[in-house]
Amino acid sequence: MADTQTRILLAERPQGLPGEDTFSVVSGPIPLPGPGEVLARTLLLSLDPAMRGWMDDRPSYVPPVELGAVMRSLAVGEVVRSENPAFAPGQRVAGLLGWQEYAALPAEELTPIPDGVDLPLALGPLGMTGMTAYFGLLEVGRPRTGETVLVSGAAGAVGSLVGQLAKIRDCRVVGIAGSDEKGRWLIDELGFDAAVNYKTTENLHAALRAACPDGVDVYFDNVGGETLDIALRLLNRGARVPICGAISGYNATEPPPGPASYLSLLVNRARMEGFIVLDYADRYGEAVEAISRWIAEGKIQARFDIVQGLENAPAALLKLFDGSNRGKLMVRVTER
Numbered sequence: 134m135a136d137t138q139t140r141i142l143l144a145e146r147p148q149g150l151p152g153e154d155t156f157s158v159v160s161g162p163i164p165l166p167g168p169g170e171v172l173a174r175t176l177l178l179s180l181d182p183a184m185r186g187w188m189d190d191r192p193s194y195v196p197p198v199e200l201g202a203v204m205r206s207l208a209v210g211e212v213v214r215s216e217n218p219a220f221a222p223g224q225r226v227a228g229l230l231g232w233q234e235y236a237a238l239p240a241e242e243l244t245p246i247p248d249g250v251d252l253p254l255a256l257g258p259l260g261m262t263g264m265t266a267y268f269g270l271l272e273v274g275r276p277r278t279g280e281t282v283l284v285s286g287a288a289g290a291v292g293s294l295v296g297q298l299a300k301i302r303d304c305r306v307v308g309i310a311g312s313d314e315k316g317r318w319l320i321d322e323l324g325f326d327a328a329v330n331y332k333t334t335e336n337l338h339a340a341l342r343a344a345c346p347d348g349v350d351v352y353f354d355n356v357g358g359e360t361l362d363i364a365l366r367l368l369n370r371g372a373r374v375p376i377c378g379a380i381s382g383y384n385a386t387e388p389p390p391g392p393a394s395y396l397s398l399l400v401n402r403a404r405m406e407g408f409i410v411l412d413y414a415d416r417y418g419e420a421v422e423a424i425s426r427w428i429a430e431g432k433i434q435a436r437f438d439i440v441q442g443l444e445n446a447p448a449a450l451l452k453l454f455d456g457s458n459r460g461k462l463m464v465r466v467t468e469r
């Protein structure tokens with residue numbers, strides 16, 4: 134094992150999109166695990182839109198990353214030293230390892246990854262991404278057989294799982310995504326009933342109305358902004374709107390305009406509800422079991438966009454915001 138490691142620190146709070154000065158790459162010592170701690174070598178990093186919010190100094194569901202601290206990131210790794218009997222060297226684990234090659238963390242902050250589970254699956258459909266889709270759709274959205282589920286960010290990591298889960302629940306599923314290639318993947322490979330390209334469609338409202346002839350019973354929102362506003366106009370009576378994310382505003386330097394159509398919730402006795410996946414932490418086991426079964430049965434697929442090299446993490450993160458990621462975005466830190 135080497136003595137030093139590469140770490141990527143938050144150097145500056147970005148205005149708008151993160152740029153060249155946002156992060157600094159430094160070399161530093163590999164920490165020793167303290168009592169009860171585990172030293173893990175990072176294998177694969179998860180890149181998530183929420184990381185943009187963690188860079189801002191404002192209250193949220195987790196504290197901001199401190200300036201000069203290692204950039205926070207979910208990841209999977211392998212235990213190389215352990216001062217805790219719960220973990221032995223060689224055990225693969227998931228946790229907030231951060232943008233660094235090695236992290237020493239208390240054992241209770243790590244989750245073991247069962248043998249035989251591929252690492253991209255552990256960060257994708259069986260990780261936070263899958264938990265978000267599972268609980269956001271099934272608990273907050275509560276789709277019923279035959280209903281229409283509309284999802285934005287549909288070709289993304291969360292959105293593509295939401296659509297497949299809604300098909301398992303026998304719903305009509307319509308996805309909104311930013312390219313025709315993504316739309317074809319949703320329909321041809323994942324079984325979506327229709328897809329709309331919000332970047333090229335001249336009249337998004339008309340296109341969505343045509344794709345959802347019976348209106349929308351569940352609108353699963355990943356993007357916020359104008360798309361949310363248009364989706365609200367299509368709600369049926371009693372509709373549910375899980376608010377999962379609002380990526381269209383994450384790099385905005387001015388507060389994004391709020392939806393003008395929110396009174397549709399009132400008229401339609403509809404429910405729009407924000408959620409954070411962490412609220413369901415005590416039920417992840419149930420979701421992992423169900424999603425694993427659906428993957429084995431061929432009912433759920435995932436695609437992964439894996440960028441090689443820790444030093445490429447800052448540039449790779451931007452793929453989430455220009456839509457060039459194809460599936461769950463990750464960074465492979467080592468060759469394995």
Ligand SMILES: NC(=O)c1ccc[n+]([C@@H]2O[C@H](COP(=O)([O-])OP(=O)(O)OC[C@H]3O[C@@H](n4cnc5c(N)ncnc54)[C@H](OP(=O)(O)O)[C@@H]3O)[C@@H](O)[C@H]2O)c1
Pocket residue numbers: 180181182183261262265286287288289290291292309310311312315355356376377378379380381382408409410411452453454455456457458460461462
């Ligand atoms: N509530 C929770 O607990 C929770 C947990 C995890 C994730 N989330 C949220 O879930 C959403 C999806 O996350 P993910 O990890 O699955 O990422 P992802 O969907 O795999 O990647 C982000 C996608 O967002 C789309 N996008 C980027 N900028 C956009 C814009 N201005 N307008 C519309 N679409 C835009 C792009 O696709 P296009 O080509 O389609 O534009 C891009 O590929 C995010 O909002 C995230 O914050 C919430």
